[in-house]
Structures are given as C-alpha cells and as structure tokens.
Amino acid sequence: MNTEPLHVVEEQPVVSLRGVSKTFGAVKALQNVNFDVYAGEVVAVVGDNGAGKTTLVKILAGVHAATSGEVFYEGEAVRIDDPADSQALGIATVFQDLALCDNLDVVANLFLGREVGALAMDEVEMEQRSWALLRQLSAKLPAVRTPIASLSGGQRQTVAIARSLVGNPSIVVLDEPTAALGVAQTAEVLNLIERLRETGLGVVLISHNMADVQAVADRVVVLRLGRNNGEFLVPDVSYEEIIAAITGATDNAVSRRALAAAREESHE
Amino acid sequence: MSTTPTPASSDADFSAPRRLGESCQALRHRISDGDLGSTPVVAGLIVIWITFQVLNPTFLTAPNLVNLALQSAAVGTIAIGVVLVLLLGQIDLSVGSMSGLASAILAVTFVQWQWPVMLSIIAALAAGAAIGAAYGLLFTRFGVPTFIITLAGLLGVLGVQLWVLGDAGSINIPFDSWIVRFAQQMFLPDALSYVLSMTAAAGYFVVTYRANRRRGEAGLGSKPMTETALRSTGLLAVLIFGSWYLNKDRGVALMFVLFVTLVLCTNYMLKRTKWGRSVYAVGGNVDAARRAGIRVNRVYISVFVAATTLAALGGVLAAARLAAANQSSGGGDTNLTAIAAAVIGGTSLFGGRGSAWSALVGIVVIMSISSGLTLLSLDSSVRYMVTGAVVLLAVIIDAISRRSRASHGLA
Numbered sequence: 001m002n003t004e005p006l007h008v009v010e011e012q013p014v015v016s017l018r019g020v021s022k023t024f025g026a027v028k029a030l031q032n033v034n035f036d037v038y039a040g041e042v043v044a045v046v047g048d049n050g051a052g053k054t055t056l057v058k059i060l061a062g063v064h065a066a067t068s069g070e071v072f073y074e075g076e077a078v079r080i081d082d083p084a085d086s087q088a089l090g091i092a093t094v095f096q097d098l099a100l101c102d103n104l105d106v107v108a109n110l111f112l113g114r115e116v117g118a119l120a121m122d123e124v125e126m127e128q129r130s131w132a133l134l135r136q137l138s139a140k141l142p143a144v145r146t147p148i149a150s151l152s153g154g155q156r157q158t159v160a161i162a163r164s165l166v167g168n169p170s171i172v173v174l175d176e177p178t179a180a181l182g183v184a185q186t187a188e189v190l191n192l193i194e195r196l197r198e199t200g201l202g203v204v205l206i207s208h209n210m211a212d213v214q215a216v217a218d219r220v221v222v223l224r225l226g227r228n229n230g231e232f233l234v235p236d237v238s239y240e241e242i243i244a245a246i247t248g249a250t251d252n253a254v255s256r257r258a259l260a261a262a263r264e265e266s267h268e
Numbered sequence: 269m270s271t272t273p274t275p276a277s278s279d280a281d282f283s284a285p286r287r288l289g290e291s292c293q294a295l296r297h298r299i300s301d302g303d304l305g306s307t308p309v310v311a312g313l314i315v316i317w318i319t320f321q322v323l324n325p326t327f328l329t330a331p332n333l334v335n336l337a338l339q340s341a342a343v344g345t346i347a348i349g350v351v352l353v354l355l356l357g358q359i360d361l362s363v364g365s366m367s368g369l370a371s372a373i374l375a376v377t378f379v380q381w382q383w384p385v386m387l388s389i390i391a392a393l394a395a396g397a398a399i400g401a402a403y404g405l406l407f408t409r410f411g412v413p414t415f416i417i418t419l420a421g422l423l424g425v426l427g428v429q430l431w432v433l434g435d436a437g438s439i440n441i442p443f444d445s446w447i448v449r450f451a452q453q454m455f456l457p458d459a460l461s462y463v464l465s466m467t468a469a470a471g472y473f474v475v476t477y478r479a480n481r482r483r484g485e486a487g488l489g490s491k492p493m494t495e496t497a498l499r500s501t502g503l504l505a506v507l508i509f510g511s512w513y514l515n516k517d518r519g520v521a522l523m524f525v526l527f528v529t530l531v532l533c534t535n536y537m538l539k540r541t542k543w544g545r546s547v548y549a550v551g552g553n554v555d556a557a558r559r560a561g562i563r564v565n566r567v568y569i570s571v572f573v574a575a576t577t578l579a580a581l582g583g584v585l586a587a588a589r590l591a592a593a594n595q596s597s598g599g600g601d602t603n604l605t606a607i608a609a610a611v612i613g614g615t616s617l618f619g620g621r622g623s624a625w626s627a628l629v630g631i632v633v634i635m636s637i638s639s640g641l642t643l644l645s646l647d648s649s650v651r652y653m654v655t656g657a658v659v660l661l662a663v664i665i666d667a668i669s670r671r672s673r674a675s676h677g678l679a
Binding site: 083084087095097098099100101102103104108112113114115117119120121124127128131149 | 479542548552620
C-alpha cells in the first residue's frame with residue numbers, strides 16, 4: 001500500500017478525509033479511512049459490496065456524520081453534519097436513485113430547491129440557464145419542458161448530473177452513475193464525466209465497473225472491509241492488481257480462474 | 269439519448285414561434301399519452317348539462333344557474349383545500365367536521381356573544397388553522413398516516429362542534445347581518461360584471477402576451493400570437509355571455525366571485541411560487557424533495573394549515589348561506605362531496621398531479637348532477653347513487669390515465 005500520496009494535478013486537495021471512521025452500532029462501516037480529492041481529476045472509489053463505498057459517499061454528502069476523524073476543505077478543518085453543510089462547501093452528490101421528481105419537467109428538476117426569482121419564479125431565466133447548462137455538458141435532451149417521467153435512463157442521469165452543477169460546486173460525487181445504463185448511454189455518461197473534469201471539477205466516481213473506472217478515472221482508491229486497501233494511478237495499474245486489492249489477495253476466485261485458464265492453455 | 273437532437277438544434281426548432289396547428293397537435297398528443305388533466309371532466313360537464321336540459325328544460329335557465337353558482341361556493345372552497353392535500357399524496361377526511369366547527373364558532377360568537385362579525389370569522393379561520401397545524405405536527409413528528417390523523421380529527425372536531433354549540437343545538441344567524449346578506453343577496457351589479465369580465469380577459473391577454481414576448485426575446489419557444497388572441501377572445505366571450513345570462517336573473521353572486529378568486533389565487537401560488545413548486549415536488553417524490561434542500565416538514569404543515577383554513581372558510585360561507593349553524597352543519601355528505609369534487613376535477617389521488625381548477629370544475633359537476641336530479645324530482649337516494657357512480661368513474665379515469673402514462677413512459 002502506498003503511503004506517499006498519489007495525485008495528478010495540484011498539491012493541495014480540495015477535500016481531504018483523515019482517519020475517518022463510521023460505526024453503526026457494532027458494525028464498523030469505515031475505519032480510519034484517508035481520502036483526498038483534487039481539482040481537475042476523476043478519482044474512482046472501488047470495493048466489494050460492504051466495503052464502505054456508500055458510507056464514504058454519505059459522509060461526503062452529509063447524510064451521515066463521521067463518528068471520528070477529520071475533514072479538511074482546502075486545508076481547513078470543517079464539519080459536514082447535514083446535506084446543507086456539504087452543499088455549502090461545494091460538494092454536489094448525485095445518488096444512485098438520482099432523486100428526481102417524475103411529475104416535474106427538466107427545468108423544475110434542475111432548479112428544485114433553488115428556484116430563481118423572488119416571489120414568483122422566473123421561468124424564462126431558469127429555462128435559459130437550463131439550456132446553457134446542458135450545452136456546457138454537450139448533453140442531448142429533446143426538450144426541457146417534458147416531465148422527467150418521459151426520459152430514458154441515460155437522459156435522467158444527464159439531468160441529475162446537470163443539476164449537481166447548478167450550485168457551482170467544486171466537487172461532484174457520482175454514486176454508481178452507469179449501473180443501470182446500456183452500452184451507448186454508459187458511453188454518454190463517461191463523456192459527461194470527462195467534461196466535468198475539463199471544467200476543473202474534482203469528480204468522485206463510485207463504481208463496480210472496472211471498465212468504466214479504467215476508461216475515465218485518473219486515480220483509484222480501493223476500500224476493503226471499511227479500510228483503505230490501496231491507491232493507484234490508473235495508467236500504472238492493471239485490472240488484476242485492482243481486483244487483488246479489492247478482494248484482499250492475489251489468490252482469489254478471479255485470479256484462480258485466470259490461472260486455471262492459463263494452465264489449460266499451456267497443457268494444450 | 270444518442271438519437272435525440274442536440275440542444276442547439278432544438279433551440280433552433282423552438283425559437284421559431286409555434287403555429288396554431290402545432291399547438292392543437294401537442295394537445296392531442298398529451299391526451300393520447302394519458303396526460304388528461306381536466307379534459308374528460310369538461311367534456312363530462314357538457315354531456316351532463318345537455319342531458320339534464322333535454323330531460324328538464326328548466327335546468328339551464330338563469331335562476332337555476334344562479335342557484336347552482338351559490339350552492340357551489342361553500343363546498344367548492346373546502347374542495348380547494350382538499351386539492352392541496354391531495355397534491356401532497358395525503359388526504360384530509362375531516363374537512364366536513366372542520367367546516368361544521370367553523371359554522372358553530374361563527375354562530376356562537378357572533379349571535380350569542382355579540383362579537384363583531386369580522387372577529388367571529390377570524391376566530392373560525394384561526395380555529396381551522398390551529399387544527400391544521402396540529403395535523404401537520406402529528407404527521408411530521410410521529411409519522412402517523414394522515415388517513416388516521418384526519419379520521420380521528422373527523423370525530424374529534426365533530427365533538428368540539430357539538431360542545432361549542434352546547435345546549436342550543438341550532439343557532440340562527442340574523443338575516444339582516446352583513447355575512448348572511450353577502451352569502452344570500454349580494455350580487456355583482458350588471459355593469460360591474462361586464463367590466464370585470466373584460467378586465468379578466470384583457471389581463472389574461474396582457475400577461476400571456478408579455479410572457480410570450482419575453483420568451484421570444486430570450487430565444488425560447490413561444491406560443492403564436494393568434495393562439496393568445498383566440499384564447500383571450502374565447503375567455504371574453506364565455507365571461508360576457510355567462511354574466512349576461514346570469515344577469516337575466518339575480519346575477520353573479522359575490523360569494524361565487526370570492527370562490528373563483530380563491531381558485532385563481534391558489535392556482536397562482538401552486539404554479540408560480542417556490543412554495544407551489546415544492547408542493548408538487550413533495551407529492552411527486554418526497555425523498556428527492558428533501559435532498560434538494562426543500563424543508564419538507566414545513567411544506568406538509570403549511571398545506572395542512574391552508575387546507576383546514578379553507579375548510580373553515582367553507583363552513584363560514586355555508587353557515588351564512590343557510591343563515592344558521594346546527595349540529596348537522598358540515599355533516600352528511602359535505603366531507604365526501606368536497607373530496608369527490610377535487611378528484612372529479614382531475615386531481616390525482618396518488619399525489620403530484622392536479623390543479624386548483626379541479627376544485628371549481630369538480631364542484632360544478634357535482635352540483636349540476638345534484639340540481640338536475642332534484643329538478644327531476646328524484647329522491648336523494650338516487651342522487652347519492654349517481655354521485656357515487658360519478659366519483660367512481662373519475663377515479664377509474666385517473667387510474668387508467670396513470671396506466672396509460674406508464675405505458676407511454678410518462679408515469
């Protein structure tokens with residue numbers, strides 16, 4: 001495991017977790033986890049089920065408060081006790097279920113909770129800004145006045161990601177953004193993630209899909225049973241190494257299978 | 269996602285003003301996709317009116333329609349509150365009892381205690397607001413289903429109503445009092461009714477025209493000028509004709525004007541303000557609303573306060589129209605008529621869909637059926653059965669259109 005911090009862009013991380021633990025009763029979901037996000041990079045968090053990925057997201061999003069440990073924002077110690085704290089720090093989270101209102105249209109969803117206008121809402125302003133936002137992401141939507149219910153999975157993901165940008169965040173956390181998507185839609189979302197990085201945002205990508213991680217991430221942080229279990233720069237690491245870190249051993253079901261296949265080949 | 273046009277090209281499509289044909293087409297698409305809104309009920313209302321007119325020619329006479337408007341106002345006001353609660357996906361079963369309690373408070377404080385009438389009205393409304401706040405707190409603190417809270421409220425508030433009335437049982441409100449004259453004898457002067465009609469149509473035209481021009485300047489899609497002009501002219505024609513027809517008899521009742529004004533205000537609150545947007549959001553997906561930073565509990569409490577206050581106002585109007593409050597005020601079918609009106613008008617029982625207008629359309633449908641059947645000298649047993657069937661039909665239409673939206677990917 002690397003002790004030297006790995007990063008690609010800047011010296012100072014935007015958000016930094018130091019020795020963060022979270023317990024639910026007797027269950028230790030996270031133990032002494034260190035985690036940094038730098039501006040202008042995509043950092044993937046991978047791990048098996050129960051490794052603590054979702055707990056990490058929820059601590060960043062302010063859904064759960066950490067039991068112990070410290071959170072730094074641009075070097076200063078901060079507390080994230082509820083979702084409002086997280087948003088105020090400039091951390092935008094897109095949850096796996098997207099949290100969109102099906103009965104409202106795209107514009108209403110993008111500006112939900114932060115509508116423009118004093119007494120009456122300024123629909124024209126909001127619609128213009130919606131188009132600007134979607135254009136910035138080169139996102140493809142047929143119209144912004146259709147209810148969310150009529151959009152496809154990929155389009156919903158697009159709306160959810162676009163919404164995270166409304167408050168001008170510095171970090172976007174994406175929880176399994178491609179889990180429910182088809183091949184073409186996954187590619188669209190990966191393009192979107194790259195565009196977020198180009199605009200200088202720090203992107204935290206939680207994923208099960210190693211292909212996606214290797215396609216867009218700059219850095220991979222591996223969690224295993226609630227602890228840090230390795231940190232790699234994507235260009236330097238192989239699929240097998242990541243899997244080994246996720247499962248905790250080089251000897252695992254995946255490597256044994258690969259080994260068996262290799263043996264069979266050599267026998268032939 | 270990949271086959272749809274880019275925003276840039278859509279912009280080009282939408283920035284050109286739509287033609288009238290496209291607007292009609294959009295409406296047709298919406299209906300076939302199951303996004304029905306108030307379309308079926310307006311069609312239904314026309315059928316009902318024609319049927320009763322054929323069966324009994326006095327149905328569409330001016331005196332009967334004036335009565336219809338007067339009858340609709342009180343329960344219609346209660347129905348506006350029910351619409352708000354239904355939009356959240358909740359229910360208030362106690363609106364009838366609440367209106368009865370408000371009637372009782374008005375009668376007791378105004379007649380027995382000799383309070384000024386405005387003070388009595390404010391007391392009645394305040395009681396409504398307090399009970400709504402209690403419902404909201406119970407729901408948000410303890411998570412008891414509103415069905416149960418308001419069922420308890422139905423009984424509890426009825427108890428309070430009987431306690432307030434005390435031994436009297438029935439209290440008559442003097443006919444010469446301002447509130448009774450307002451509910452029974454005050455009508456818009458003929459000239460004023462026409463002026464108001466024209467103001468309303470002109471107002472609609474100016475507001476729509478301005479909004480369209482702003483959208484056009486901002487490079488967004490706008491409705492065609494001809495559509496705005498046609499709609500305004502249509503509105504003007506309907507209002508002027510309606511006023512003229514009612515003016516042949518007593519005219520347009522002030523109480524009905526109050527009711528329509530309340531519908532307009534509620535509609536504005538729902539469609540144009542942040543509060544209204546959060547009501548729809550909570551009704552559509554409460555978790556999403558919460559995570560978007562909407563203070564969900566405040567939305568619940570404010571809606572319950574608004575709903576019970578409107579129910580109390582409905583009770584005040586009902587007492588004024590009857591010129592009395594008694595133990596059966598707000599009892600009988602008031603409760604279910606108000607809920608039925610909201611549902612018949614097209615507000616979904618499943619939350620997040622509907623508008624304030626459904627209170628107006630729904631109550632006019634129910635009161636038309638009631639009035640038509642009374643004119644045919646049919647027993648009230650038949651009236652209840654027919655109203656029951658219409659409510660069932662409305663809910664079936666709601667459920668079918670929901671399923672149709674689902675099959676078109678719009679659920």
